[in-house]
Amino acid sequence: MLINLFPTTIYRAEMPEYVNWVKSQFKNHRFTEGLTGELEGKVLVHQDTHLASFFVEVNEHVRNFLDDMNCNYDAHFMKTWYAWSTEQKPVPNHHHAPAHMSWTYYLEGTDPLVFTQDSKNEWFPEAFAHVEKNFFNSTAWQENVEPGTLLIFPSHLHHHTYNTGNRGCLAGDILLTNNNLNTEGGLIHPQYWKQF
Numbered sequence: 001m002l003i004n005l006f007p008t009t010i011y012r013a014e015m016p017e018y019v020n021w022v023k024s025q026f027k028n029h030r031f032t033e034g035l036t037g038e039l040e041g042k043v044l045v046h047q048d049t050h051l052a053s054f055f056v057e058v059n060e061h062v063r064n065f066l067d068d069m070n071c072n073y074d075a076h077f078m079k080t081w082y083a084w085s086t087e088q089k090p091v092p093n094h095h096h097a098p099a100h101m102s103w104t105y106y107l108e109g110t111d112p113l114v115f116t117q118d119s120k121n122e123w124f125p126e127a128f129a130h131v132e133k134n135f136f137n138s139t140a141w142q143e144n145v146e147p148g149t150l151l152i153f154p155s156h157l158h159h160h161t162y163n164t165g166n167r168g169c170l171a172g173d174i175l176l177t178n179n180n181l182n183t184e185g186g187l188i189h190p191q192y193w194k195q196f
């Protein structure tokens with residue numbers, strides 16, 4: 001008998017009704033270098049009032065995710081950018097630390113997003129490298145996507161693409177803060193911060 005102890009959980013929702021509108025607003029956040037707006041400072045898409053209703057809905061899904069975890073934190077959309085990749089321009093394995101929660105909303109393509117994690121079950125490095133994969137020994141999860149798919153995941157979770165074709169998305173990073181001053185955990189709300 002095997003007993004599984006701890007899960008890794010991501011959140012998924014479908015929001016197909018926003019695809020065309022979000023795609024059309026790229027015109028205001030355009031960049032020329034690289035795969036993402038991050039290299040040219042085009043990372044404040046959440047401030048765009050044309051996209052307010054979209055962000056309200058993404059925020060509701062973030063709240064649902066927090067509810068599922070029995071958590072009540074304030075979610076701050078701190079960085080949001082468009083990203084376009086092709087078969088020739090792959091998205092390498094990476095994570096979004098130091099954010100807490102990250103998300104990606106698909107605008108184009110069906111290239112799956114692959115999440116990876118070192119296996120807590122692996123007794124030594126590469127122990128599972130050459131065995132047929134099952135639930136207990138796998139270190140990668142492929143999530144199939146289509147335009148309109150929203151994925152929310154812990155920022156520390158590594159992810160990459162296979163680059164089977166063009167891929168377009170709006171991606172973002174969220175910080176979670178604690179509005180309750182009477183608890184020790186987490187960051188306190190920025191309304192209490194002071195910069196000198």
Ligand SMILES: [Fe+2]
Pocket residue numbers: 094095096159171
């Ligand atoms: Fe990413």
